[in-house]
Structure formats: structure tokens, C-alpha cells
Amino acid sequence: MKNSKSETLNSKQVQNSKSKNQNPLFRFIGILVIVICLGFSASDFGFNHAYAANAQKEYDGIWFLGFNLHKDLFSDNNSTSVKKALNLAINRPFICNKIISDPLIPTGVIPAGMPGYDSALKGYPFDLKYAKELMKAAGYSLNDPRIKNINLLHTDGKKTIEIAKAIEKNLAQIGIKLTRVQFSYQDNQKWSDALSSGQYHMFLMGYKANVIGTVFVGDKDTKFFHLPSCTQLPSSDNQIMFNTYAEAVATGYAACPVCNPEIEEEETDTFSLLQPLFHSAGSANFTFYRNAKVDTLFDQIAANPDLPGDQKTANFKEINSIIQSDPPTVNLFYITKL
Numbered sequence: 001m002k003n004s005k006s007e008t009l010n011s012k013q014v015q016n017s018k019s020k021n022q023n024p025l026f027r028f029i030g031i032l033v034i035v036i037c038l039g040f041s042a043s044d045f046g047f048n049h050a051y052a053a054n055a056q057k058e059y060d061g062i063w064f065l066g067f068n069l070h071k072d073l074f075s076d077n078n079s080t081s082v083k084k085a086l087n088l089a090i091n092r093p094f095i096c097n098k099i100i101s102d103p104l105i106p107t108g109v110i111p112a113g114m115p116g117y118d119s120a121l122k123g124y125p126f127d128l129k130y131a132k133e134l135m136k137a138a139g140y141s142l143n144d145p146r147i148k149n150i151n152l153l154h155t156d157g158k159k160t161i162e163i164a165k166a167i168e169k170n171l172a173q174i175g176i177k178l179t180r181v182q183f184s185y186q187d188n189q190k191w192s193d194a195l196s197s198g199q200y201h202m203f204l205m206g207y208k209a210n211v212i213g214t215v216f217v218g219d220k221d222t223k224f225f226h227l228p229s230c231t232q233l234p235s236s237d238n239q240i241m242f243n244t245y246a247e248a249v250a251t252g253y254a255a256c257p258v259c260n261p262e263i264e265e266e267e268t269d270t271f272s273l274l275q276p277l278f279h280s281a282g283s284a285n286f287t288f289y290r291n292a293k294v295d296t297l298f299d300q301i302a303a304n305p306d307l308p309g310d311q312k313t314a315n316f317k318e319i320n321s322i323i324q325s326d327p328p329t330v331n332l333f334y335i336t337k338l
């Protein structure tokens with residue numbers, strides 16, 4: 001079942017630390033930036049039908065078609081209609097059901113179950129007729145030479161290629177002739193250079209959020225582990241850091257009886273999923289999406305570590321809705337949490 005997922009990921013880790021104003025306890029947000037290239041075989045995404053049918057599935061990422069908003073097709077006056085037309089023309093029910101084997105079709109950029117997910121948000125249906133109307137309204141007839149040489153960047157995973165071909169077929173029906181440009185998912189450097197080059201009209205990629213947790217400080221002498229706020233912390237020479245409670249226990253350390261660290265509650269962090277993709281300065285913003293209101297909503301969260309959860313959720317919902325109204329992506333499916 002385990003299919004060495006790490007081999008199919010390009011990942012880099014960024015550690016952010018934030019101090020709480022009234023609480024000396026430091027919460028560390030490890031933001032795992034993962035660009036997932038579908039190089040998977042039958043057991044993609046760590047689930048199979050047998051247990052997927054019974055278990056409540058959890059999601060922590062999105063897999064999408066991104067538009068390069070620097071290209072005329074996606075930046076001129078009528079580009080919102082074009083972006084919507086592509087969302088309508090791509091047969092996502094086919095991709096979700098037949099290729100990914102998960103019937104849940106994304107309605108926005110926040111996966112079901114994550115903070116800010118909006119069950120009331122309507123996704124784009126598969127509607128070729130409406131897609132054609134929107135293209136026509138945007139000034140693109142089926143024979144328009146401006147849409148006959150549009151390229152799509154993707155990696156060479158088996159399922160990725162299947163998805164790319166399905167998209168190619170769908171877009172042909174609204175007059176867009178795609179040229180697929182394929183890179184090896186093992187060649188991380190070339191792939192990320194191509195993504196950031198701005199050369200391609202569209203690309204396929206996946207992105208996953210990280211979880212927020214507390215960091216624990218182990219004492220190499222006593223083999224106790226502490227909250228960072230404990231009065232019994234060892235000198236820095238004798239410290240060993242653990243990212244989770246379970247990791248500390250597995251390493252042979254016991255919970256300190258003074259500060260009494262508890263198993264942390266995990267939260268899949270919506271911020272770490274969306275900010276890199278959709279903030280104008282985001283580290284994985286390969287669509288070159290830029291929206292002042294969206295930036296402000298992200299910055300508000302980043303600048304206020306003590307912002308109440310419901311305020312954050314409200315910000316995420318608003319971001320989701322703004323992105324949906326002029327979409328820089330077609331959200332193809334949500335990635336199952338492993």
C-alpha cells in the first residue's frame with residue numbers, strides 16, 4: 001500500500017516561529033511546502049476503495065490546473081469569462097470519479113473539512129454549452145488563431161498524463177488547442193524552473209497544507225521532555241527538540257511532571273495551504289495571482305497570532321469566495337490526508 005510518496009514530492013521545509021503575546025509558549029508553524037507531481041500508480045494518495053468507502057476521508061491539499069495570469073488569454077479585459085469557461089469545460093466529474101476514484105468534486109480552493117471550507121459555496125458545473133457561450137462573449141470564436149497554440153506544463157506521472165489528456169480533449173471542444181509539455185517529476189529543479197519561468201499558459205500541480213503543533217524540548221540528561229515555557233528547561237547543550245508529543249515518547253522521553261505537556265491538538269492549517277499559492281508574494285504562486293483584498297486578509301492573519309479562530313475562518317471563507325469569482329485555477333480534486 002505504501003508507495004514511497006516522498007519520491008513523488010518536491011519538498012522544501014520552511015520553519016516559521018511565532019510568539020504568542022500573552023503566552024510564553026511558542027507555537028511553531030512548520031510550513032511544509034510540497035509541490036506534488038502525480039507520479040503515482042494504483043495506490044495513489046494512500047487510499048483505496050475498500051476503506052475509503054467506510055472511513056470519513058480527510059483532505060489537506062488541492063490538485064489543480066493553474067492559469068498563467070501574465071498571458072493575454074488570462075489577463076485581458078474579458079479574461080474572467082475565459083477563466084470561468086475553462087472551469088465549466090473541464091469534465092471534473094470524470095477526472096474525480098474515473099481517474100482519481102474520489103467522487104468529491106471541489107467547490108473552491110479549501111478542501112472539505114479544513115478551516116474555512118464553505119459547504120454553501122457553489123462549484124462550477126461541467127457545462128460545455130455555457131463554456132462555449134462565455135468564450136464567444138469574451139471574443140473567442142472556435143476558430144480563433146489566438147487559442148490554437150496554448151501550452152500546458154505537467155509532469156510525467158501516469159495519472160497526471162491521464163488528467164492532462166482529458167483536459168486536452170475537453171478544451172478542444174471550446175476551440176482551445178493544447179500543446180502538452182511534459183517534464184520528469186524526478187527532475188525537481190527543471191520542473192520548478194519551468195513553473196516559475198512564466199513561459200507556459202497553464203500547468204498542473206498539487207499542494208498540501210501542514211499541521212500546526214507545539215514543539216517540545218527534551219532534556220538529554222533526565223530524558224524528560226518539556227513545554228518551551230517550563231522552568232526546568234535544560235541548558236541548550238542538553239536540549240533536543242521534538243515536533244510532536246508522539247515523537248518525544250517514541251524517542252524514549254517521558255513527559256515532565258512539572259510543566260506536564262499534553263498531546264497537542266492537530267489542526268490542518270488552511271493558511272499554510274492557501275497563502276503560498278494565492279498571496280501575491282506567495283512562495284508557490286505560479287499563477288501570479290494578485291488581489292489586494294486577498295493579500296490584506298492573509299496579512300491580517302499573519303500579523304495577529306492571537307486572532308480568534310472564527311475570525312480566521314471568516315477570512316479564509318472570504319478569500320475562497322474572491323478566488324472563486326475570478327478563478328486563477330481549475331480545482332480538479334482535493335488531496336487525501338495521509
Ligand SMILES: [Zn+2]
Nearest residue numbers: 226230256259
Ligand atoms: Zn517541564
